[in-house]
Amino acid sequence: MIETVLVESPEARKTFWQVLTSEKYFKWTLIGPLLLTLAVFMIYPLFYCIYYSVQEYVLVKEPYFIGLENYRMVLQDPVFWQALGRTFYVLVVCIAVELILGMAIALYLNREFRGQGIVRGLCLLPLLISPLAMSLMWNYMFHTHFGVVNMVLGWLGVGMVEFFVPGRAIYIIMAMTIWQWLPFSIFVLFAGLRGLPKDVFEAARVDGASPWYSFRRVTLPMLMPLVLIIVLLRTCWLIRLFDPLYGTTRGGVGTELLDWLIYRVSFVFFDVGLGSALAIISLFLTIVICAILFRVLMRALGAAR
Amino acid sequence: MRRVGFWIGIVVILSVILFPIIWVYLTSFKTPDDILTTPPKLVFSPTFYNYEYIVSVRPSSLG
Numbered sequence: 578m579i580e581t582v583l584v585e586s587p588e589a590r591k592t593f594w595q596v597l598t599s600e601k602y603f604k605w606t607l608i609g610p611l612l613l614t615l616a617v618f619m620i621y622p623l624f625y626c627i628y629y630s631v632q633e634y635v636l637v638k639e640p641y642f643i644g645l646e647n648y649r650m651v652l653q654d655p656v657f658w659q660a661l662g663r664t665f666y667v668l669v670v671c672i673a674v675e676l677i678l679g680m681a682i683a684l685y686l687n688r689e690f691r692g693q694g695i696v697r698g699l700c701l702l703p704l705l706i707s708p709l710a711m712s713l714m715w716n717y718m719f720h721t722h723f724g725v726v727n728m729v730l731g732w733l734g735v736g737m738v739e740f741f742v743p744g745r746a747i748y749i750i751m752a753m754t755i756w757q758w759l760p761f762s763i764f765v766l767f768a769g770l771r772g773l774p775k776d777v778f779e780a781a782r783v784d785g786a787s788p789w790y791s792f793r794r795v796t797l798p799m800l801m802p803l804v805l806i807i808v809l810l811r812t813c814w815l816i817r818l819f820d821p822l823y824g825t826t827r828g829g830v831g832t833e834l835l836d837w838l839i840y841r842v843s844f845v846f847f848d849v850g851l852g853s854a855l856a857i858i859s860l861f862l863t864i865v866i867c868a869i870l871f872r873v874l875m876r877a878l879g880a881a882r
Numbered sequence: 883m884r885r886v887g888f889w890i891g892i893v894v895i896l897s898v899i900l901f902p903i904i905w906v907y908l909t910s911f912k913t914p915d916d917i918l919t920t921p922p923k924l925v926f927s928p929t930f931y932n933y934e935y936i937v938s939v940r941p942s943s944l945g
Contacts, residue, residue: 682895690888699896702903714906722920725905731921756902 623860630853640850647854657838657855661862664835667751668815672808674755679762679807684792686763687770697767704760712824715753719825743831750832753821758814762807769803770796805874809867816863835859 591599597606630647634640651657686697703711718724719740727737740749773796781791797804819836822828828837839859843852909917911928 685891685895696892696896700899703899706903711902711906714902714909717909717917718902718905723918723922725922728921756899759899 626853626856628853629849630857632850634848634850634853636847636849643850647851648858650851651854651858656833660833660835660838663747663831663833664816664818667747667754667818667834668812671751671754671758671815672811674751675759675762675811676804676807678755679759679766682759682763683766683770686767697764700763701760703757706757708757708820709823711757712753712821714824715749715821716825719749741826741830746826746830746832750818750821750825753825754815754818757821758811761811765803765807766800769800773799802874802877805870805877809870809874812870813863813867816859816866 596602629640631642631644632640633643633646682700686693686700690696719726721727721737721739724740726740730736730738740746777795777799778791781795786794817836818834819840822832822834822837826832828834828841833841835855836859839852839855842848842855910932911930912923912926913929913931916923916926
């Protein structure tokens with residue numbers, strides 16, 4: 578009996594596919610497409626942006642290096658500080674209102690009733706609409722003469738109100754944003770409420786705690802990580818709030834936010850260098866704020882355990 | 883009685899959340915003349931004009 582032993586030199590005979598699926602390289606095969614996508618769509622544009630932020634680059638001329646001049650111009654510009662302050666004002670008001678209303682509605686829906694699935698599903702609808710399309714529709718609905726909001730206000734006897742005027746327009750923008758993103762807070766908090774253990778509340782009730790007291794001392798501390806997650810994500814999203822402005826005021830009447838300023842400088846004035854510097858500053862601010870919030874969140878998660 | 887109060891609350895929440903969407907939906911069946919009236923029309927004759935317009939007339943659209 579003759580045994581044939583096939584001696585394979587492992588390097589020579591392997592096909593490309595075998596190399597890809599071998600134990601050593603399989604992990605790279607799996608994350609490869611992701612890394613490639615990140616490199617092309619995130620890292621390359623980021624470095625492109627950093628590169629142009631130190632150049633004088635107005636689209637009609639050849640770019641040339643000017644160092645940190647763009648950053649100096651941005652930081653000395655009162656328009657930038659105004660836009661930044663306004664962005665943070667919108668941020669704080671929107672997150673506060675969304676959290677309070679979201680918590681109230683989540684507590685309201687947190688019981689068994691007929692048709693609960695339908696009601697909860699309908700509450701989710703605003704999240705599914707494109708913010709840009711909705712902002713165009715809000716512009717129509719808040720129109721002074723043709724808008725339905727003024728019609729309702731007319732029924733209530735308020736009369737014609739002009740909405741997009743300085744000092745008022747920013748609150749209309751906030752209202753649009755809150756309407757669109759309220760379901761997010763409702764459902765995150767609602768999921769949290771569903772997951773809470775029942776026995777703690779029974780113990781609190783037996784001990785004679787009022788509903789408000791048990792909410793403040795039992796529910797709220799246990800939901801704290803979720804509240805912080807909402808604050809973290811909404812901060813990231815609200816710093817680059819753009820869509821509600823595009824359909825309505827287009828940065829006018831005292832509603833210019835940070836992202837609109839970047840858009841205006843880069844694509845209306847075509848000052849790409851200055852726009853890139855603004856974008857880098859905005860990115861830096863977002864990273865710093867979110868890093869702080871993330872640490873607070875991690876500490877809260879550690880405390881909750 | 884408490885159930886009625888609860889359902890009034892549900893109706894208030896849902897009408898605030900859904901009203902803009904319903905209004906967009908209604909507007910999509912109005913003619914341009916009906917859209918730009920003061921005050922806005924609640925009763926109108928529905929038309930598919932806008933849907934025909936986006937699939938056939940505008941050259942940049944799908945049709």
